[in-house]
Amino acid sequence: MSNYNSCHTPLPLRLDHVFQDKRLFSEPSYFRSLAGKLQYLPITRPDIQFAVNFICQRMHSPTVSDFGLLKCILRYLRGTSAMGLHISRSTNLFIVSYSDSDYAGCKDTHRSTSGFCVLLGSNVISWSAKRQPTVSRSSTEAEYRALAATASELTWISSVLQD
Structure with missing residues (x-):
């Protein structure tokens, strides 16, 4: 991947146009290995949390298009290697x-995705991005x-900090 150009986003903005090649990827264990290694990176890189989760949902039967998305994440990481969470004294x-949140962002289930981050001073101490459990009206x-x-x-x- 050292010869590839970097991407501006970890995944394309319109994912419904990406799934053109539905052939199964020839080396699924290689795909699983790369995707599995990416699972630990969102601890310090919450900007790729959604993308990594999206890719990991396709580990059981990856297609050629899924591998293209995985390479896009790797290209994004190559171009943004200086980014991440930094802890500073405050x-x-x-x-x-x-x-x-986004409204009905999932094209399959029409469920929305919620996200939040909590900062203590200037340091991020908690964050989440996940699909909502039910469809919003x-x-x-x-x-x-x-x-x-x-x-x-x-x-x-706040209860943890009070204790």
Whole structure:
């Protein structure tokens, strides 16, 4: 992969156009090995959490298109090797959180994806990005579900810090 150009995003923005080649990948153990190694990287690189999860859902029967997506993630990592979570000393111990969701982002199930991050001072201490358990009827409902997950995480973190 050292001769390839880097990508600007870990996955293409429109995934429904990517699945053109449905032939099974000839070396599934190689695909599983690469995808399995990527599973630990989102600990310090939450920007690829969704992409790695998406690829790992295809480990059982990977196609040639899936391998192309895996190579796209590797190309993105090559171009953004200086990015990641950095821990810094801070006297500011305020808790700040951000949340967001997309409405019916999954084309198969029409479920939304929620995400949040929690910062203690300037350091990220918790984050999540996952598909919501049920279908939302509106974008407002999807946002409220994301806020509820964020509030639950904040409640847990504040109780841990108080203990």
